[in-house]
Amino acid sequence: MSVTIKDIAKLANVSHTTVSRALNDSPQIKEETKAKIKEIARKLNYVPNYNAKSLVLNKSYNIGLFFSTIFKGTSPSFFYETVRGVNSVIKKNYNLIIRGIDEYKDYSSIEKNRFDGIILTSQSESDNEFMYYVLRKNIPLVVLNREVNEKSVVNILSEEKTGAYNAVKFLIEKGHKDIAIIEGKEGFKSTIDRKDGFLKALIESKILINNDYIVSGEYDIESGYSAMNKLLKLPKIPTAVFCSNDDMAVGAIKAIYEKGLRVPNDISVIGFDDSEFCRYIIPALTTVRKPIKEVSQKGAEKLMNMLENNENDGERIYIPTILKIRDSVAELK
Numbered sequence: 001m002s003v004t005i006k007d008i009a010k011l012a013n014v015s016h017t018t019v020s021r022a023l024n025d026s027p028q029i030k031e032e033t034k035a036k037i038k039e040i041a042r043k044l045n046y047v048p049n050y051n052a053k054s055l056v057l058n059k060s061y062n063i064g065l066f067f068s069t070i071f072k073g074t075s076p077s078f079f080y081e082t083v084r085g086v087n088s089v090i091k092k093n094y095n096l097i098i099r100g101i102d103e104y105k106d107y108s109s110i111e112k113n114r115f116d117g118i119i120l121t122s123q124s125e126s127d128n129e130f131m132y133y134v135l136r137k138n139i140p141l142v143v144l145n146r147e148v149n150e151k152s153v154v155n156i157l158s159e160e161k162t163g164a165y166n167a168v169k170f171l172i173e174k175g176h177k178d179i180a181i182i183e184g185k186e187g188f189k190s191t192i193d194r195k196d197g198f199l200k201a202l203i204e205s206k207i208l209i210n211n212d213y214i215v216s217g218e219y220d221i222e223s224g225y226s227a228m229n230k231l232l233k234l235p236k237i238p239t240a241v242f243c244s245n246d247d248m249a250v251g252a253i254k255a256i257y258e259k260g261l262r263v264p265n266d267i268s269v270i271g272f273d274d275s276e277f278c279r280y281i282i283p284a285l286t287t288v289r290k291p292i293k294e295v296s297q298k299g300a301e302k303l304m305n306m307l308e309n310n311e312n313d314g315e316r317i318y319i320p321t322i323l324k325i326r327d328s329v330a331e332l333k
Helices: 005-012 016-023 031-043 050-057 076-090 125-136 160-173 189-204 221-232 246-258 292-309
Strands: 062-067 095-100 117-121 141-144 154-158 179-182 240-243 268-273 286-289 315-319 322-324
Touching (some): 062 076, 076 095, 076 246, 076 292, 117 125, 160 322, 179 189, 179 221, 221 240, 221 246, 240 246, 292 315
Parallel strands (some): 062 117, 179 240, 240 268, 268 286
Antiparallel strands (some): 286 322
């Protein structure tokens, strides 16, 4: 039979309420008493009963991690890194519940008694309805990935526009002028920011913008493959392609090889995100490292601080991107 709080209370000669508060580091309990109770719990291999704790402390011990969508436009690598970052912070203290906003017809089930806090990985302004619903319910909220205009919200994001700008400037420094972009999913803020960085680099270098070199993608491998095939049918094929994420870069590279061309000898390719596989494909992919894990870790840390210290001051934090130079870009002679 598993050990209960009442068992610990008997051995410590205190009430079960005192044990519960001590195990949750309540300031109402003396440090000496806390240490005694925790030592007894350790010796008995006590495992917390979250249902019981929830009733005593009026907490659900659930953290919600919400994405704009899980199935359309969220790459597997982005999803994995975000979950990994959040999970590394909350560990065993909370249950992590992962959902896509697009799965909900309404938000009536999103209540304070079901979620102690929510982390929203936002990709589109269409998420604002959900964001303001959570705020009205007074559920502690942290928004990742997309800049929001709500001053009361903790907002963690990476410098995506700068990252794309640096990638395209690198191509220009390598002698490329005929540079194409495979855009991400329409309506996503990351798509807009990465395109803005791409255009800024061209404009600053006084390179003529060719609308034929701007093609749409969906942030998946298949759309990168299809978009690259469109570029390969142009009368003048670009010498370099900036892909708005790594998954599309993989699709683009496959299309290039199927046409009998080589990367980077014939066409250079740059991705965005620095997914785990970038180092292992051939050629190893030059890409912009988006600090997905760091953004999600910082967001989770901020949320834990809000829950533990009852602080809810808005804040915006930018985490820099890094250009990871590998083997997929050639210098034009």
